[in-house]
Amino acid sequence: VLIFLGAALLTLPAAVADGQSIRFLDALFTSTSATCVTGLIVFDTGTKFSLFGQIVIITLIQIGGLGFMTFSTLIALIIRKKIGLRARVVMQEAFNLFTPSGVVRLAVKILLITAFFEVSGAIILSWRFAQYLPLGTAIYYGIFHSISAFCNAGFDLLGRIFGPFASIVPLNQDFFITMTVSVLVIFGGLGFPVIANVMASWGKKRERLVLHSRLVITMTVLLLVIGTLLVWAIEYANPETLGPLPGWAKVTNAFFHSMTTRTAGYNSVNIGAMHQATLFISTALMFIGASPCSTGGGVKTSTLGVLLASVVSIIKGKRDTEIFRRRIATDAVFKAIAVIFMALSVVLLVTLVLSITEAAPFLNLLFEAMSAFGTVGLTTGITPTLSDIGRVLIIALMYIGRLGPLTLAVAIGQRHYPPSLHYPEERVMIG
Numbered sequence: 001v002l003i004f005l006g007a008a009l010l011t012l013p014a015a016v017a018d019g020q021s022i023r024f025l026d027a028l029f030t031s032t033s034a035t036c037v038t039g040l041i042v043f044d045t046g047t048k049f050s051l052f053g054q055i056v057i058i059t060l061i062q063i064g065g066l067g068f069m070t071f072s073t074l075i076a077l078i079i080r081k082k083i084g085l086r087a088r089v090v091m092q093e094a095f096n097l098f099t100p101s102g103v104v105r106l107a108v109k110i111l112l113i114t115a116f117f118e119v120s121g122a123i124i125l126s127w128r129f130a131q132y133l134p135l136g137t138a139i140y141y142g143i144f145h146s147i148s149a150f151c152n153a154g155f156d157l158l159g160r161i162f163g164p165f166a167s168i169v170p171l172n173q174d175f176f177i178t179m180t181v182s183v184l185v186i187f188g189g190l191g192f193p194v195i196a197n198v199m200a201s202w203g204k205k206r207e208r209l210v211l212h213s214r215l216v217i218t219m220t221v222l223l224l225v226i227g228t229l230l231v232w233a234i235e236y237a238n239p240e241t242l243g244p245l246p247g248w249a250k251v252t253n254a255f256f257h258s259m260t261t262r263t264a265g266y267n268s269v270n271i272g273a274m275h276q277a278t279l280f281i282s283t284a285l286m287f288i289g290a291s292p293c294s295t296g297g298g299v300k301t302s303t304l305g306v307l308l309a310s311v312v313s314i315i316k317g318k319r320d321t322e323i324f325r326r327r328i329a330t331d332a333v334f335k336a337i338a339v340i341f342m343a344l345s346v347v348l349l350v351t352l353v354l355s356i357t358e359a360a361p362f363l364n365l366l367f368e369a370m371s372a373f374g375t376v377g378l379t380t381g382i383t384p385t386l387s388d389i390g391r392v393l394i395i396a397l398m399y400i401g402r403l404g405p406l407t408l409a410v411a412i413g414q415r416h417y418p419p420s421l422h423y424p425e426e427r428v429m430i431g
Helices: 002-010 024-035 051-066 068-078 085-094 103-129 135-150 175-190 192-202 211-235 247-260 276-288 301-315 330-357 362-373 388-403 405-412
Strands: 321-323 326-328
Touching: 002 024, 002 051, 024 051, 024 388, 051 103, 051 135, 103 135, 103 175, 103 192, 135 175, 175 192, 175 211, 175 247, 192 211, 211 247, 211 276, 211 301, 276 330, 276 362, 301 321, 301 326, 301 330, 326 330, 330 362, 330 388, 330 405, 362 388, 388 405
Parallel strands: none
Antiparallel strands: 321 326
8 A cells, every 4th residue: 555655646746856747657666666675766766756756755765664563653652542462463473573572662662773873874974965965955865865774775866966876886985975874774684673682782781682683693794794705806806896996995885785785775886887796696695685674675684594504404413403502493494494495486487587578688687686576776777678567577576575475475375274183204305
């Protein structure tokens, strides 16, 4: 409903800079991308849409990034309405928690954490944008990009200054802008329970970091470091990406790209000019994505962590999957396998169809599809050239990626209860 409402508003002449209405399909694409905090666009946001249209987009990003249930909780608290058990159970499912206990308290923490990061980011970005823009415009740009970055959306207005689809490329040597955006994206992608747990571990009570938080932080750091080193090594001498930059900027932009592939969508270098190896690595990072209960997409860092741990356990001949001296439940391992299998299946199927309907190279189409599924928003430049069929496929993929392939499959499938009997066990050959 929110996506279609956003699309309807974006088709209004008042939402477009030149007053000429855009097609509903293009408005639906933009609304889906904003609500699913993806960042793929068929029009440059800064030049195509009016102030009204931009406000519609950033509102969709904020609601989509935090989740409808979080905003519902905020409204309920404002009007002093009691939140019943049914609503708490729905919130439990929305936040991917194990119990409905404490969901309202978590929702309040989410709102406070979001306000802290977005306000802090807006102040720093407004200060930096004031170097290039009048103060009033700089403040507006600071607020817009802070929300977009923390929600991992990747929408920007910089096309109005530097030309359509410029993103952060012209500012890739502005350390404060690139690093502020990076910090906002990383914390937005960590997941609110992790941030709350880390904050509690620093508080007076000194709560311990739970296994989930330790796993998410470890995987996030590993992926950032590995991604940065690989991008830096491969693109170091590329004259169209990192090549012309000074040494320190090569490192910061390699880090920025490693970070942004994990569902952010901003780009500080020309994605279309990158080596094929870098595009392939970026595709893998986009597939992994952010962490559970965050503003990002992908199969999630914890899913990959559990899968890797299960592989290590099998290699060591252990029956149990263990992480940090804790045993992982078998159903969690099965769920991780199911999520990764279904995600790969959906992305590859859409890529196959795109290879029939579109004229772009296969790797570029795979990159586009993975970017949509991971709600990333990076593109090699083919998004505006997609056919109507291609746009519909990407819209569907963005929605599936934000909702989660396993969640969608369970929602549309019939609920089966476990049988009262068990069939005889028999072995099959694996590998």
